[in-house]
Amino acid sequence: MIKLYGITQSRAFRPLWLLKELDLPFEHVPLDFHGDALKQTEYRTLNPNGRVPTLVDGNLVLWESMAINLYLARRYGADTGLWPDSVEGEALAWQWSFWVMTEVEHALLTVLMHGRVLPETKRDADKAKRNLNALTKPFRVLDQALAEREYLVDDRFCVADLNVASVFVWCKPARVSLKDYPHLAAWLERCLTRPARKQAQRA
Numbered sequence: 001m002i003k004l005y006g007i008t009q010s011r012a013f014r015p016l017w018l019l020k021e022l023d024l025p026f027e028h029v030p031l032d033f034h035g036d037a038l039k040q041t042e043y044r045t046l047n048p049n050g051r052v053p054t055l056v057d058g059n060l061v062l063w064e065s066m067a068i069n070l071y072l073a074r075r076y077g078a079d080t081g082l083w084p085d086s087v088e089g090e091a092l093a094w095q096w097s098f099w100v101m102t103e104v105e106h107a108l109l110t111v112l113m114h115g116r117v118l119p120e121t122k123r124d125a126d127k128a129k130r131n132l133n134a135l136t137k138p139f140r141v142l143d144q145a146l147a148e149r150e151y152l153v154d155d156r157f158c159v160a161d162l163n164v165a166s167v168f169v170w171c172k173p174a175r176v177s178l179k180d181y182p183h184l185a186a187w188l189e190r191c192l193t194r195p196a197r198k199q200a201q202r203a
């Protein structure tokens with residue numbers, strides 16, 4: 001059986017959401033990243049980075065949340081529509097998944113950490129502001145991409161939308177306004193109101 005390591009309140013949320021979309025049976029090991037659990041030798045054998053998530057499926061041990069999702073959708077998602085129909089569609093799923101990790105994730109997480117999560121004494125308002133400004137360009141790119149389409153690939157919800165939305169989900173807790181990006185905001189709402197996303201949140 002598929003095994004997924006990582007608490008819901010971590011990047012393990014991304015594969016958790018996808019596993020719920022795929023309606024696959026799996027064992028969830030809610031490993032917390034705050035304590036020492038990730039330092040244990042047994043877990044390090046699976047994931048030498050000492051981070052979550054990690055997926056085990058048969059002989060395959062896989063880490064990196066986006067790679068896990070691309071694998072799961074490719075392997076189990078064809079009949080669900082979660083994997084694109086064409087090679088071109090697959091290329092777009094990779095493109096958006098790499099894009100969100102390289103152009104958005106770090107800056108948005110920094111805004112979240114320095115705006116809300118860190119104790120007030122450790123927050124750096126300038127750092128939060130700089131990173132918020134850095135998000136303008138990628139947010140515009142996504143907003144424009146969604147101006148004339150409902151979803152990123154093949155005009156239906158697929159792994160590309162899930163991967164990108166699972167990073168943009170931080171906008172709300174980070175209090176990042178999307179009022180200048182109406183297409184992005186509407187698409188994010190479509191993605192985040194899916195039943196599987198809500199089920200994953202409760203896992």
Ligand SMILES: N[C@@H](CCC(=O)N[C@@H](CS)C(=O)NCC(=O)O)C(=O)O
Nearest residue numbers: 010011033050051052053064065066
């Ligand atoms: N690029 C990795 C990042 C994984 C990551 O940083 N996970 C955090 C939890 S959200 C973690 O395990 N942190 C513990 C640590 O860095 O010690 C992914 O997307 O899977």
